[in-house]
Amino acid sequence: MPFPDAAAAEAAFYAAFRELDITRMKTVWLDSTDASCIHPGAGLLQGTDAIMASWAAIFESSQVPQVKHRLIQASTDHDLAVHTVEENVSSGSGEHRARILATNVYARGDGGWRMLAHHASLPLVEPRKEPPEPTSLH
């Protein structure tokens, strides 16, 4: 069953990622040769079969990660929705952490929404953090 809206498809996408659940991940994606996926630092994958094989490989080599996501901006049309999302992914041990930026595209078909494209990238140059406010002594 497709999802009632793009937000529901996105929630299922990140739940599948968090739980390393390839069956659930498959329900999230549009079954189409037009589906596309760009993992951080990787090339373009096209078509659901290639995309699902990549997620299966990622899930097989991963300990259950911590995945938090924050929707930054959403644009929704009749049959297409685009979300800009910040992902915070930590390895099972918490040793490795990555802040990833993703553009997630959802399409409506068969009465519901599924993921059409996922483009994720790692900012190699992080924005400079402002120094913390000095603690007031008063």
Next chain:
Amino acid sequence: MPFPDAAAAEAAFYAAFRELDITRMKTVWLDSTDASCIHPGAGLLQGTDAIMASWAAIFESSQVPQVKHRLIQASTDHDLAVHTVEENVSSGSGEHRARILATNVYARGDGGWRMLAHHASLPLVEPRKEPPEPTSLH
């Protein structure tokens, strides 16, 4: 004036990039705080002012580059269009070359189309190339 379709906006976007033409680049983008841009390896820029400042900085420090682009996949709805594009960018001297993957999002408003989002990333791991066919001696 906005563009008659997403393809026209995209052509103007790459023409502006090729010509380091900041005035033309400004006509391509939606004037909105919702506009977003992720340059390769960089963080998220939001809002047309921040985005235009980034392009101005890129253009100031660049020699006229060679920019070729190839549309890989387009999804178009009533007011929103998403393009997956491969960019081949060479420095003026031709010394540096990059193959970049971009997700370009266009939105319709004021009777035409403009760029709403540009997410570009560098594949750090290139797909393995098949060895060239041996030249036949026959």
